[in-house]
Every structure is written in C-alpha cells, then in structure tokens.
Amino acid sequence: MAMMNPCTVYLFHGQGGVCFNMTQMDQISELNTEDFTVAVEPGVTRKTLNNFLRGSGLWFPVDPGADASLCGMAATAASGTNAVRYGTMRQNVLNLRVVLPDGKVLHTAGQNRRPRKSAAGYHLTGLFVGSEGTLGIITQATLRLHGIPEATVAAVCAFSTVKAAVDTVSLFSFSIPEFLDDVMMGACNRYSGLNYPELPTLFLEFHGSEHSVGEQVQATGEIVKSNGGSDFAWAREQEARNQLWTARHNAWEERNPTTDTRQRVAMCASLSPRKLHPTFLLQGYSTDVCVPISRLPEILLETKKDMLESKLTGPIVGHVGDGNFHCLLIHNPADEGGRVAEFAKRLGRRALAMDGTCTGEHGVGLGKRQLLREEVGEVALSTMRQIKAALDPKNLMNPGKVL
Structure with missing residues (x-):
C-alpha cells in the first residue's frame, strides 16, 4: 500500500485483530465534470465531496443522514433520503480499487475505467458494494455525480393516521418522501425547538426545473388533500430547507x-x-x-x-x-x-x-445473520460462503460478520 497516502494500522491483542484507519487517505482525484464522475479515497466524506464540488453544478446526492466516508458508504451499500430519486450506492458506484486479503490490488471495473454501463464479465463492483468489509479493503471509489437541480422545494404535511400518510406516498412518484411518526415529530419539536403538529407527518422534497417543480407541487397538493393531509408548510430557500431536514437528522444523530x-x-x-x-x-x-x-x-x-x-x-x-x-x-x-x-x-x-428484506440500509453485520439465512435460503448463502472462501481463504476480513 506504499503508493497510497498513509493509513494507520492498529493491532489488537486477546482475540487478535488489525484495524486500518484510513482517514488520512483523503484525496479527491479524477474529477470529470463532462462525464459526471469523480474518484475519492476512504478519508473523503459526503459533505467534503459536495463542498469540493461547489460551483461545478454537480453534487453527490446519496445521503444516509451522517457525514459518512464515501468508501464506507460503498462498503455498506448506503442509501437514505434521496435514494428514491437518485438511487443507492449500488447505482452510483462505477468502479472500486480494493486491496484483497492476499495483498493484491483489484480494480473492479478495470483500472481507470468509468463507463456508465458495461456488459463485460461479472459485475465485480456490485459484489464489493455492500460486502461490509468481508471481502477486501476499499481504497478508492469512482462515483457517479448528478447535476444540481434548477429548483428545489421542500414541504411538510401532517395526517391524522399512519395509514393515511403512507397511503398517500403510493399515489405519487415524483417527490422525495420521508415519513416521521408522531413520536419522532415530538422529538424533533423538543430537541430542535420547533412547533410542528405531533402527528404522522411527511417531509417532501421536489427537484427539477421551475416549471416541473411547480407541476409536481400542484399534483402532490391535490393528492395530499384528498387523503386528509394538512396544508403544506413550505421551505423554498436553502436555509429554510436545511432547517427542516436538520431537525429530522438531529432527532437521532448527535450534533457534535x-x-x-x-x-x-x-x-x-x-x-x-x-x-x-x-x-x-x-x-x-x-x-x-x-x-x-x-x-x-x-x-x-x-x-x-x-x-x-x-x-x-x-x-x-x-x-x-x-x-x-x-x-x-x-x-x-x-x-x-x-x-x-x-x-x-x-x-x-x-x-x-411480506416479501421484503430484513435490512434495507443498515446491513447484516452480526445481528441479522440468521435473518439473512431465512431471507435468501441455503443455496444463496452457500454461494456467498464460496465467494468469501475464494477471496479470503484465511478468513481475515471481518471474520464472523454477515455469514
């Protein structure tokens, strides 16, 4: 790993173990504004990248609610509030540089490759996105960027019941909807000093041109009204939108x-x-x-x-x-x-x-290994174990996790 910026290695005694701290590997390289791509090292976080992109007309929209490492987000297949419109990390990672357990360096889509799609061979990038550190150490991620929308509007509306709020979401597909139940709205009010109704609530955000956003807002308002929702509380300016979403995130995440x-x-x-x-x-x-x-x-x-x-x-x-x-x-x-x-x-x-999954974002880790078995079945689990054994025969990478 001499060709990379320095990382810190910690050795653990007792049960043994090695921990790599790669926060100093913080280079943003290979920004291609015409192709909407960028390559980042593990020390680059989501907010750092978007600050770097300021003025370029581009942004990286995957938002798990924390200022997480982008390579860590790739390892955990992170998503969040914007995923319904822009996709999860699985849709926004184009290539990975991975150090395998035997020390070899793998470029999952080929060195320096960054096409939007490919039909060449197995999808190795997809294999490592969401692998939770069990197959290798991600030391660079090539990401897909998106254009900053011309117009963005956020809104809040309350409903008398959980069912009314969630039923409303199924009737439209053009906004970014976030649901908060009455307990969470109470926490937002008390923790952030707000005064929203403590009822099941939808936070909505609309992206697009001025004209398309206007059409989305009008159509959504009609749907919300027909399902018994309250009048919208609007936030058009950046500061107002940030206040709205910050209240949502601060209700769980520490500020400092x-x-x-x-x-x-x-x-x-x-x-x-x-x-x-x-x-x-x-x-x-x-x-x-x-x-x-x-x-x-x-x-x-x-x-x-x-x-x-x-x-x-x-x-x-x-x-x-x-x-x-x-x-x-x-x-x-x-x-x-x-x-x-x-x-x-x-x-x-x-x-x-209900034909769903035991985890949409948080991953399997240690706590959901049995649920993973119940979800995918023995054949799929056996296939995963074979992949793990082929890449990591000595079981060095996050032993005991996932499988």
Whole structure:
C-alpha cells in the first residue's frame, strides 16, 4: 500500500485483530465534470465531496443522514433520503480499487475505467458494494455525480393516521418522501425547538426545473388533500430547507461527535418518558427493514402495535418512497435489552413474511445473520460462503460478520 497516502494500522491483542484507519487517505482525484464522475479515497466524506464540488453544478446526492466516508458508504451499500430519486450506492458506484486479503490490488471495473454501463464479465463492483468489509479493503471509489437541480422545494404535511400518510406516498412518484411518526415529530419539536403538529407527518422534497417543480407541487397538493393531509408548510430557500431536514437528522444523530454521550442522552431525554439515570444508562438501538410499497401501510401499523404492546419507547421513521423504514428504540440495556432484540427479530421476520428484506440500509453485520439465512435460503448463502472462501481463504476480513 506504499503508493497510497498513509493509513494507520492498529493491532489488537486477546482475540487478535488489525484495524486500518484510513482517514488520512483523503484525496479527491479524477474529477470529470463532462462525464459526471469523480474518484475519492476512504478519508473523503459526503459533505467534503459536495463542498469540493461547489460551483461545478454537480453534487453527490446519496445521503444516509451522517457525514459518512464515501468508501464506507460503498462498503455498506448506503442509501437514505434521496435514494428514491437518485438511487443507492449500488447505482452510483462505477468502479472500486480494493486491496484483497492476499495483498493484491483489484480494480473492479478495470483500472481507470468509468463507463456508465458495461456488459463485460461479472459485475465485480456490485459484489464489493455492500460486502461490509468481508471481502477486501476499499481504497478508492469512482462515483457517479448528478447535476444540481434548477429548483428545489421542500414541504411538510401532517395526517391524522399512519395509514393515511403512507397511503398517500403510493399515489405519487415524483417527490422525495420521508415519513416521521408522531413520536419522532415530538422529538424533533423538543430537541430542535420547533412547533410542528405531533402527528404522522411527511417531509417532501421536489427537484427539477421551475416549471416541473411547480407541476409536481400542484399534483402532490391535490393528492395530499384528498387523503386528509394538512396544508403544506413550505421551505423554498436553502436555509429554510436545511432547517427542516436538520431537525429530522438531529432527532437521532448527535450534533457534535466530540460530545457523543451528552448529545445521545439529550436525544434520549426528548424521547423517553422516564427520567434519565445519572450514569446515562439509556441507549439507542436502531434497526431497519424494507418491504414492497404495497405492504408498507400494513407493516407500519403492525410494527407500531408491536412496539406499544412490548412497552418499548421510540419513533418510526422511513424513506417510504422505496418501502424502507427504521425503528429507533430508546432503552436501558440492563432491563430492556432482551425485549429490544426480540422486537428486532420479529420486525425482520414480519418484513420477510411480506416479501421484503430484513435490512434495507443498515446491513447484516452480526445481528441479522440468521435473518439473512431465512431471507435468501441455503443455496444463496452457500454461494456467498464460496465467494468469501475464494477471496479470503484465511478468513481475515471481518471474520464472523454477515455469514
């Protein structure tokens, strides 16, 4: 790895292990504005790239809600609020440079290649996107960029029920819809000092030309009204839109990474009806699933019921345009950890029973290995193990994860 910028290697004793810190590998290279592509190293984050692109008319829209490493986002097949319009990392990674377990350097689409599509051989780029670090170390990602839309408008509208809000989403396909239940809206209000109605709510964003956005807004307003939604609260200027979405993200994510515990505790306080223990015992547990959009109202209602019956505290939020939603559970692991884990398993199996997946964004990791087996079956799982054994016969890369 001498030809790359320096990375830090940490050695762990006990069970053993090596951890690579590649935050200093922070080069943005090979920007091609005419071809809408850019190559980045692991230390480049989403916000860093978009700041670098300022003034070019281009941006990278995949937004998992955190200022994550772009190569890390490729490794986890990240997506987020904009995925329904611009796709996930799977649709926006064109090539990867990967260091394999034996030290060889692989360019998944060929060295310096960046075509929008290819029918040449196996899709190795797709193999490594979402591999969760089990097959190799990604040291560069070539990404697809998008033009900044001419016009962007955001809106908020509330509904009396979860079903009314989610049913509304299935009737239009031209906005970026984000669902927040009544609990999350309460957290947003208390944590960010807002005064939105504490009801099931849709955050909507419209991108396009001035004319097309106007048409989208009008059509969406008619649909929302017919489903009993409230009048829109609009945000047209960048600052107003940022305030709206920042409230959404801050309801879970800490504002300052250097004070992680305090900020997470502040979030816990905004959600939990209980008083905080002075030693900050409350923790957050986040899990997600994804189902066909036609099954989304059903699974949301069943999940809400399950959460109430399990006496668990936490909101439900979702990128409902593609059927993906998250449960963010606030709990004391000493007396609720078991109930939270069982709830997460039930949620995953509920999604599988509705022809969905046990995780739309968060990945398998350690916690959903059994659910992966139930989802894909033994033949598919065996095929994955064969691929893992072929690339990593000594099981060096994230052993025990996924498989």
